[in-house]
Each structure stands twice: as C-alpha cells, then as structure tokens.
Amino acid sequence: MxxxxxxxxxxxxxxxxxxxxxxxxxxxxxxxxxxxxxxxxxxxxxxxxxxxxxxxxxxxxxxxxxxxxxxVMPHHHHFKCSRCDRVYDLDGCVKELKSMVPKGFKVENHELTFYGCCRSCA
Ligand SMILES: [Zn+2]
Ligand SMILES: [Zn+2]
The missing domain is CATH 1.10.10.10 (Winged helix-like DNA-binding domain superfamily/Winged helix DNA-binding domain)
Incomplete structure (x- = not known):
C-alpha cells in the first residue's frame, strides 16, 4: 500500500x-x-x-x-483558450507595463492573462 x-x-x-x-x-x-x-x-x-x-x-x-x-519557472504570463479551457505559458513580460504606473508608485507584483482562441481551436 x-x-x-x-x-x-x-x-x-x-x-x-x-x-x-x-x-x-x-x-x-x-x-x-x-x-x-x-x-x-x-x-x-x-x-x-x-x-x-x-x-x-x-x-x-x-x-x-x-x-x-x-x-516553478521565471516570471511569465498565461493565455487561456476560451474554447478548450487550456492555459498556455507565454514567454517573458510586457515591457511597457511599468510606464502605465503613476510616478512615485512602486509596483510589487502584477497579474496579466490573455484570453482568446488557441491554435488547435482556431
Ligand atoms: Zn505558466
Ligand atoms: Zn483551445
């Protein structure tokens, strides 16, 4: 057992x-x-x-x-297919994100998920 x-x-x-x-x-x-x-x-x-x-x-x-x-792997984001519900890993991060934050604010973390239709479902 x-x-x-x-x-x-x-x-x-x-x-x-x-x-x-x-x-x-x-x-x-x-x-x-x-x-x-x-x-x-x-x-x-x-x-x-x-x-x-x-x-x-x-x-x-x-x-x-x-x-x-x-x-466990380095910081990255995900793509969620709304047809098959599968979640894919995306490489790296969006560089422009930091420029969205007002001056004097310190970002400690962020979440970002892309939604759409994956290649197998397209
Ligand atoms: Zn992942
Ligand atoms: Zn899919």
Missing amino acids: QERNTKQKQVIARLILEAGHPVSVQEILEVGRGHMSRLGIATVYRTIKRLLDAGELQAVVIPGDVVRYEA
Missing part, C-alpha cells in the same frame, strides 16, 4: 512538472487515471501539497477559474 502510494505520487509529480502547461486537479486526475486506473483525488491533492511545500510547484490563479499548477 505504502509503496503503491509512493509510486503514484512519483507518476503524478512527473505528470504535473512535465505537462508543459498549467494543469488543474481535474486534468491531473484524468491523465493520471490513464496510467493508474485506481488513482484517487486525495493522492493528487497530497502530491500537489508536497510539491508546493518543496517549492517545486506554483499555483496559477486566474480569477473566476479553477486553480492550476505548474513547475
């Missing part, structure tokens, strides 16, 4: 960290069940918590949407 759990957690960890785009718990469960039919949601949550605690995983929060998770 213990051993099976450990193996399941390893598979899930790899699945999330190598997905190449942010994944929701539901997606993890669906893809994970393709490998392990008896995979339970509790194991998915436990694995996510462990990876978050270890600093290997970060949450991708899009307002009004489910939380997704991705491997």
